[in-house]
Each structure stands twice: as structure tokens, then as C-alpha cells.
Amino acid sequence: MEQKIRVGIVSYLNTRPLIYGLQRLPIKDKIELIEAYPASLADLLKSGAIDLGLVPVAIIPELLTYEINGNYCIGAIGDVASVALFSERHVTEIKKIYLDYQSRSSVQLLKWLVQHHWKIAPEFIEAKDESYIHEIKDDCAALIIGDRALKQRHHSKYVYDLAGEWKAATGLPFVFAAWVSTKKLSNDFIAAFDAANAYGLQHIEAIAAEHDSGLYDLKKYYSVNLSYELDEEKERV
Numbered sequence: 001m002e003q004k005i006r007v008g009i010v011s012y013l014n015t016r017p018l019i020y021g022l023q024r025l026p027i028k029d030k031i032e033l034i035e036a037y038p039a040s041l042a043d044l045l046k047s048g049a050i051d052l053g054l055v056p057v058a059i060i061p062e063l064l065t066y067e068i069n070g071n072y073c074i075g076a077i078g079d080v081a082s083v084a085l086f087s088e089r090h091v092t093e094i095k096k097i098y099l100d101y102q103s104r105s106s107v108q109l110l111k112w113l114v115q116h117h118w119k120i121a122p123e124f125i126e127a128k129d130e131s132y133i134h135e136i137k138d139d140c141a142a143l144i145i146g147d148r149a150l151k152q153r154h155h156s157k158y159v160y161d162l163a164g165e166w167k168a169a170t171g172l173p174f175v176f177a178a179w180v181s182t183k184k185l186s187n188d189f190i191a192a193f194d195a196a197n198a199y200g201l202q203h204i205e206a207i208a209a210e211h212d213s214g215l216y217d218l219k220k221y222y223s224v225n226l227s228y229e230l231d232e233e234k235e236r237v
């Protein structure tokens with residue numbers, strides 16, 4: 001039997017539209033889906049434990065060889081909703097920021113915004129596990145990504161959306177993750193893979209209904225906040 005292609009997927013709601021077709025169309029028999037948080041997917045790709053993964057674009061310079069595959073990504077052209085700096089105080093009063101251990105791209109984006117957009121000089125602390133979320137108090141803030149960020153939106157006084165702030169600062173869209181492999185995969189496989197991504201994007205309403213937990217309006221999340229097309233403007237970023 002042919003070896004299955006090991007595909008690393010992000011374990012958050014943001015990825016459900018991209019994997020909907022991968023789980024339903026004939027390509028499903030050719031692949032094995034491996035779910036993990038983004039920083040962990042980056043390690044899996046580097047170690048060769050996956051062949052293709054929706055990995056943080058920030059780690060691409062760390063790869064000796066790479067291919068960016070297909071026409072889809074996890075991006076945003078304004079507020080993304082699920083990547084934010086959460087704080088009890090205004091950004092100018094923040095002195096410490098915990099960095100999400102699950103993220104790689106958003107950590108870089110946050111550091112860029114801190115230096116060039118907000119022009120503040122906080123101490124950065126690398127979070128090790130989920131307990132850091134409880135440290136959001138007084139002048140201590142935290143970066144949170146994914147479904148946990150959708151949840152934290154209900155609790156923090158200040159929510160600085162990183163993709164929205166990036167857009168305000170630069171006028172550009174932002175790409176968080178793309179389908180990256182370290183080796184070239186066959187054109188036929190990538191064409192089928194890409195078509196399966198597109199299939200999910202045609203079924204947003206059903207996917208939003210299937211995963212609805214009351215945390216956030218998923219139809220808005222999938223069609224307004226997230227922007228999945230890897231077009232020329234996003235490729236330049």
C-alpha cells in the first residue's frame with residue numbers, strides 16, 4: 001500500500017474550514033491528519049514527523065528547504081478575533097507581557113507592534129503552560145491565540161487585536177500560517193489538496209453550525225475575520 005502523507009493541522013476552530021474537505025473527499029484515503037497547536041506543528045515539520053503542515057510562517061526562515069503549497073492560508077485583513085493582547089490596563093501602562101507558548105507567528109507580530117506601533121518597552125515572559133492566562137492583572141498582560149483567545153475576549157477589559165493593529169499600522173493583511181512542506185510534493189496531490197481546502201470554504205455555514213459553542217459568532221469568524229486566500233498581496237507580506 002502507498003504510504004500516507006502525514007498532514008499537520010492546527011487544533012483550533014480557525015482550521016475547520018480548511019480540513020472539512022480533507023476529511024470528506026477521496027483525498028482522505030491518501031492522508032493522515034495529525035492535530036497539534038501551531039508551535040508544536042513547527043517542531044513536527046522540522047523533525048520530519050509530518051510531511052506537510054499548516055505551520056506558523058515565522059518559522060519558515062528556520063527551514064533549510066521549504067515549499068509553500070496551494071492557495072490557502074490562515075490570514076486576516078483586519079481584526080482576526082482570535083489573536084490578541086489581553087490586558088486590564090491601557091497598552092501604554094503595560095509593563096510585562098506573557099507570550100503564548102502555542103504561537104510562533106503572533107509572538108513575532110506582537111514584538112513588532114510593541115516596538116514600532118505602540119512604542120512601549122515591556123518585559124517579555126515566555127509562558128510554559130496554560131497557567132499564564134491567570135497572570136493577566138494589573139500591569140501584566142498576555143498574548144493568547146486560537147480558541148482560548150475567543151474565550152478570553154469575554155473576560156479582559158482591553159483586547160488588542162493583533163491583525164487589526166497590524167492593518168492600522170501598515171495597511172497590509174497578515175498571514176499567520178501556510179501549508180508548508182520541506183520537500184516537494186507531487187503536483188497532482190497538491191491540486192487535490194487545494195481543491196479540498198476550497199470545498200470547505202464553500203460550506204462555511206454548515207461548519208459554523210457544527211462547531212457552534214456560543215463563544216463567538218463562527219460565521220463571522222470564518223467569513224469576515226479570517227481570510228483564507230493566499231493571494232498576491234498576502235504573499236508579499
Ligand SMILES: C=C(O[C@@H]1C=C(C(=O)O)C=C[C@H]1O)C(=O)O
Pocket residue numbers: 010012014038039055056057074080082083102103104105106107145146147149176177
Ligand atoms: C488566527 C490564528 O492564527 C494562528 C497563529 C499562529 C501563530 O501565532 O503562530 C499559527 C497558526 C494559526 O493558528 C489563531 O490561532 O487564532
